[in-house]
Amino acid sequence: MRDFPMMTTGNKLAALLLLTTALTVPGVALAQSMAPLPQSDDELASAVQDEDGEEAPQTDPEGDEYQEPEVSVPGGSIIVTGRINRDPMRNSTQVVSVLSTAEIARTGEGDIAGALGRVTGLSVQGQGFVYVRGLGDRYSLALLNGLPLPSPQPLSRVVPLDIFPTNVVASSLVQKTYSANFPGEFGGGVINLTTRAVPDESFVTVGGSLSLNTETTFQSGISYYGSDYDWSGFDDGTRDVPPALQVYFDSGMRMSDVPLDSAQNINGAPITQADVAFQLGNPNLILLQRIGDVPANWSASLSAGTSFDVLGDGVLGVVFTGSISNKWRTRDITSQSVLADFTLDNDFNDLVTDNRILANAMLGIGLETGEHRFRFTNLFIRDTLKQARLSVGEDYQDDDSIQQQQTAWYERQLIDSQLVAELQFGALGVDLRGGYARTDREAPYEYTFTYVRDNSAGPLGDKFINVMDRQTGDAAVVFSDLKEELWSGGIDLSYELFGGLTVTSGFAYTDTLRHSERREFLFNAPTSFPDGIGALRPDLLLGDAIIEFYDIGLIESTQSDPAFKAGLEVHAGYGKVNWEPLTGINIDAGVRYEDAIQTVNPVQIFDVAGGSTASTLLENDYWLPAATVTWAPTEDLQLRASASRTIARPQFRELIFQTYYDPETNRQFNGNPLLVDSRLTNYEVRGEYYLGGNDRVSIAGFYKDIENPIEAFSSFSDNAQLTSFANAPQATLYGAEIDAQYAIDLMNLGGFFQSKQLALFANYTWTNSEISVDTGDTTLLFPGGPTPASNLFVDGVPLTGQSDHLANMQVSLEDLDRLQQFTLLVSYASERVTSRGTSGLPDIVEDPGLTVDLVYRQGFQFFGSEAEVKLEARNIFNRRNEEYQTNGTDRIEINSYDVGASLGASLSLTF
Secondary structure (H helix, E strand, O other): OOOOOOOOHHHHHHHHHHOOOOEOOOOOOOOOOOOOOOOOHHHHHHOOOOOOOEOOEOOOOOEEEEEOOOOOOOOOOOEOOOOOOHHHHHHOOEEEEEHHHHHHHHHHHEEHHHHHHOHHHHHHHHOEEEOOOOOHHHHEEEOOOHHHOOOOOOOOOOOOOHEEHHHEEEEEEEEEEOOOOOOOEEOOOOEEEEEOOOOOOOOEEEEEEEEEOOOOOOOOOEEEEOOOHHHOOOOOOOOOOOOHHOOOOOOOOOHHOOOOOEEEOOOEEEHHHHHHHHHOOOOHHHOEEEEEEOOOOEEOOOOOOOOEEOOOOOOEEEEEEEEEEEEEEEEEEEEEEEOOOEEEEEEEEEEEEEEEEEEEEEEEEEEOOOOOOEEEEEEEEEEEEEEEEEEEEEOOOOOEEEEEEEEEEEEEEEEEEOOOOOOEEEEEEEEEEEEEEEEEEEEEEEEEHHHHEEOOOOOOOOOOOOOOOOOOOOOEEEEEEEEEEEEEEEEEEEEEOOOOEEEEEEEEEEEEEEEEEEEEEEEOOOOOOOOHHHOOOOHHHOOOOHHHHOOOOOEEEEOOOOOOEEEEEEEEEEEEEEEEEEEEEEEEEEEEEEEEEEEEEOOOOOOOOOOOOOOOEEEEEEEEEEEEEEOOOOOOOEEEEEEEEEEEEOHHHOOOOEEEEEEEOOOOEOOOOOOOEEEEEEEEEEEEEEEEEOEEEEEEEEEEEEEEEEEEEEEEEEEEEEEEEEOOOOEEEEEEEEHHHEEEEEEHHHHOOEEEEEEEEEEEEEEEEEEEEOOOOOOEOOOEEEEEEEHOOOOOOEEEEOEEEEEEEEEEEEEEEOOOOEEEEEEEOOEEEEEOOOOOOOOEOOOOEEEEEEEEEEEEEOOEEEEEEEEEEEOOOOOOOOOOOOOOOOOEEEEEEOOOOOOOOOOEEEO
């Protein structure tokens, strides 16, 4: 058995009992993938110096070199120098969690969002948005190598982390207490991803995987043909803007001004609305097709790296990774809505099949020479979603039956290039960071066709018809495009004045520019359009003969505000000190100054301006102090206290007065240009007890006061849910979290267990939040202006996105001599509000529930090369997705469906 310094058998049993009564989560084990967890501090310290007194590489007791995770953050390393134990959670001056490559691998997740969902107090919502302590994504900051990232998602300024595969990331750091070297938009925490740079040795790894889902794979689904290359996530040109429509876009005229006398079509005549409509009726993009057996999911990856000795004592490393995945998901969704008296307005069943293709590539070049490190990272990610939806339901107000179909194609792309230099000149440290990133999101040809059956006794009373008049059916197509560019740079200087006192200062600059355009066209039939023709399927309804004979025209419904440009420019400077006045006491304190200008303005698309007033101008500057005091009264006990002030700015999507459709939730969003910044005051106290090696228990309490928090609220009309945003007057959030990690050697059991250990990880977070609304409080809504806050918010209700309870458990049986792991992962999140109800309706609530996963990893030799096979079972108890409204008696399903269990197998070979 390993030696646990200063621990009796009773103490160990008590610690183990504490662990078994808590739910677990992945901890911060810093072992390599095929190495055991580091053992006791004494064993670690014994390798710090060699027999000549020189510093030697740290090793674990089995003789493998101990490798701390690679972390790149503004202001330099997070590790406090001068300590033997290198666990960053223990030795950082702030409250951090770090997932190393080994920890990420243990979870078996394929993307970083999934792996981070196992960290204390973190939850994943929607498609890859990571929430810290239940606060929304607007309160979470994501960085790559210490630099910000633009989002390829119009519904968020925060990048969804599920687009980052785990093979491009060397470590993931989560810091929950604010320090002045990070941007001031720090509500719940910062997530910093560090990419791989200099490999220890040359390698080539190839891998592939197959997986299936019980609700999707080999089951019936729906799709549409699209183009020949859809399987790759790229279009072959089928979805390019058609020529006639492009001429209209370039003309500066409104659709009501068509025909365009100044533009001639191929026949030499002026372009008419019919010319545009003819080119919008491609059957390959419209006609829904049933898939008898939805195929299995698959992925393939390639990673390679090498390093060279250069400049005498330097090492130059090159790392390349690339992967592609093709995944399917079918959802059978119950979607309902109610009226103000909570009687049922409509009841729909939506069958949705998503085909998601994710491709990525990263090229990293790293140079380490002496005490200097350089990192040049180039990242490309393309995330494509091909979606088909068929909805059938009842409109109880009109006694009609509705059938609606939608086809869509969403392209999201991120290109990021950044250069980081971390230099050390004796006591002076210099960090230089610069980067350019661009995201694009295109959604061409979003089609919606609505058919109505009036259930009358007439000749067509039992038929679904669409006469394209917005009363008895409609047909629409949307083209949307988003481009965002982000320039960022910074310099950080740190100097150790004398032992125990280091001063750091820095300057950072970011300039974000976004252009967003959405053009919706409604096909408009004359009143003489026959009901019998309206019974044709969508591709025939938009056939050339129908359009020409019945003079089908177009109405642009978005011509009031079709395009916006938005910007956020931030200049920031900070200074902080890290001081250890006495052994065991550390003070990290500083202040950050930020000056920011945030704008949103309509773009004049038409020659004649529309007179829109949907603009935003926020000019603010802030002083943001932060301090953390750490005290280690004994070798094994560490206490922390921190306080800070931070901000949260409105996201672009929350400001832009433009409708977006979210394919994940099947709802529309519209911004509010009158939002203002939120201001946060944060406090935290924490106790950490280290049991030896990496075994530990920590408990913390936190409190946040939020001025003007931004909340989502929803209303229902025309069988659709519309979500917008408003500032609530005030909110508080407080809670506690416990985190534990423990490893048990099993070698005394002999036989199969002789080289095994049982690694236990657990955490639990309890959070309570309340919105405060007093009589006379107002909020601003566009275009009306001041509105009583009580119209939107109820005093005492929780913040949106916040679960009262978050818990995770991980139990891993691991071999200490080779790669062999069997891991049980359990995650639980209690109910949380996704949107405020309006007009006296209750809030919309999501119930994430309990998820149980199993992951098995086995390494072996394959013709002299290292190989790894991974088997995984996800959501084995088939947790449902449940989103609903309830008045305590009746329950209305907003977005509820069976998720299904997933089974997968993967194989990788390293040469």
